[in-house]
């Protein structure tokens with residue numbers, strides 16, 4: 181049960197039940213769609229970028245608690261940051277959830293509230309749920325018209 | 332004779348495994364079933380005592396392997412009550428069987444405006460091959476709807492039948508909903524309109540005794556791995572006159588009679604459709620799986636599984652906020668459901684840590700998910716070795732999921 185509690189921490193359940201920044205903005209700006217064919221999760225991320233800074237970010241998601249919580253936290257963290265910083269954060273996050281090595285405490289600190297998602301490391305089948313919104317946001321920033329899939 | 336499930340479980344070595352410290356509760360039989368020792372031993376026995384290439388050696392071992400494989404073909408023929416072993420084509424699985432019929436029959440026979448009828452509850456493997464046919468011939472696909480319980484709406488189906496209907500391709504048992512389709516009626520109605528019928532028997536053969544002659548099916552496909560046999564082997568049954576008139580599927584060795592660079596004449600059935608070296612040990616082990624199942628008796632297996640289905644339906648209904656997807660009057664032992672608005676993926680992860688293997692997702696039947704306006708379900712699918720205690724474990728773990736989610 182203990183690693184289940186690590187995975188489904190209260191913060192994660194809270195974000196999944198009450199996602200922040202959810203919904204389609206009036207002026208969508210850049211957008212991208214992501215899709216996990218394995219479980220049917222779908223996410224759309226909208227970003228408004230001004231001078232390299234993410235002024236607004238919103239998303240629509242149909243998915244599991246992990247993917248919705250990840251999208252919600254991502255939106256909170258990304259707002260007001262430069263596109264570059266956000267991508268660097270994605271790299272750190274990706275490394276944290278996929279690497280087999282223990283993660284240094286200062287790296288965990290850098291992850292801020294995303295640290296709550298590190299529990300997915302113990303659930304390899306679920307890592308893609310946590311990273312799908314991020315891949316999709318990266319595509320929206322690049323304004324890729326391509327559908328992102330986890331496969 | 333009582334159904335001794337404890338004894339049957341001892342036939343399946345993997346059921347002794349533990350998962351995260353809990354006994355494995357395997358409820359994903361719809362995706363693939365576990366293998367009894369009889370099947371595992373048949374594979375081992377083949378490679379230790381009767382293996383060589385088939386149909387081409389003058390030597391002793393080739394003859395022995397050929398005899399074993401042809402013996403398996405006869406076992407499968409009897410299992411389905413086909414008229415002749417030449418109507419039993421060994422393929423990789425249901426998917427290949429359907430693609431074979433699409434390519435070698437439908438693409439030859441159908442022309443623009445001809446119609447293929449499918450249903451809303453088909454597996455993707457009984458949809459996509461027909462889309463290929465549509466794109467190549469100009470044929471039209473019609474889809475027969477299901478009602479909220481997941482039953483085929485027979486009147487709507489009948490309305491789709493017309494002189495343009497050339498093929499009805501339909502599942503015998505729905506993998507996503509468990510619905511048992513009245514296929515004998517379907518075949519009769521389709522034949523009245525001059526259409527041929529392909530039945531996808533993947534989910535049916537482990538639960539229901541199938542008699543292709545009584546059904547009067549034109550084509551019937553299933554996969555070995557859902558019938559307690561190996562993966563990589565399956566069966567296409569076709570009526571001999573249809574198979575004889577069809578063009579070969581793949582070219583190569585085994586399927587030929589005489590080859591020159593000008594011309595090739597093809598081998599007789601069933602070899603015409605079995606190009607290349609087949610899955611020899613797989614076919615032999617499929618025969619062993621069929622013998623295992625018929626040794627217990629499909630009627631007894633069905634009775635056991637129907638009891639489990641009724642019990643599980645009742646136990647799950649007691650769990651708050653379980654919504655069953657697929658409540659047809661005639662069902663095989665498959666329970667698709669959602670737990671409130673907790674995503675099936677999360678349910679599956681938590682059950683997994685309890686040792687319970689279920690499938691979560693769209694079950695390769697996205698049109699079914701669209702029909703119910705959901706993204707996914709949790710699916711518990713039962714096999715001949717499952718028990719009421721395992722159903723209890725499932726129900727208890729679902730309550731644990733609710734606890735974690737504070738639901």
Ligand SMILES: Cc1ncc(COP(=O)(O)O)c(C=O)c1O
Nearest residue numbers: 424425426454456506531533554
């Ligand atoms: C109803 C149905 N049809 C077809 C298939 C495809 O079978 P296979 O992947 O073994 O070819 C499946 C298996 O998932 C199924 O359940």
